[in-house]
Amino acid sequence: MSVWWIVGSYFLLGLGDILLETSGMSATTKLAPAAFASRTMSLWFLSLARANGIQAQTVKLYDDVSQPAYFGVNGAIAVAAGLAVPAAAPWLRRTMHPVH
Numbered sequence: 001m002s003v004w005w006i007v008g009s010y011f012l013l014g015l016g017d018i019l020l021e022t023s024g025m026s027a028t029t030k031l032a033p034a035a036f037a038s039r040t041m042s043l044w045f046l047s048l049a050r051a052n053g054i055q056a057q058t059v060k061l062y063d064d065v066s067q068p069a070y071f072g073v074n075g076a077i078a079v080a081a082g083l084a085v086p087a088a089a090p091w092l093r094r095t096m097h098p099v100h
Contacts, residue, residue: 030099 024044032040062070 027096027099031096 025041028040028044029037058074
């Protein structure tokens with residue numbers, strides 16, 4: 001396996017952190033009521049921890065199913081999430097009106 005796969009993977013992870021983490025934290029602090037800003041930020045980090053925990057549980061299935069099925073399901077979930085975001089965009093624009 002080429003070392004460029006690892007370099008590319010880390011590049012995409014870093015790019016995702018830069019694009020999603022910063023905008024997510026910014027929106028969290030802007031949308032939270034002032035009295036609950038720290039609690040809302042902790043919920044942001046809790047959601048990330050929960051996502052990592054869910055992925056850690058699904059990795060256990062890697063040996064039990066075929067590789068195409070495992071990566072196919074992971075890919076299908078990613079595509080479904082990618083399609084859900086544009087579908088929810090009008091609702092998100094209405095509910096996040098104070099954030100520019």
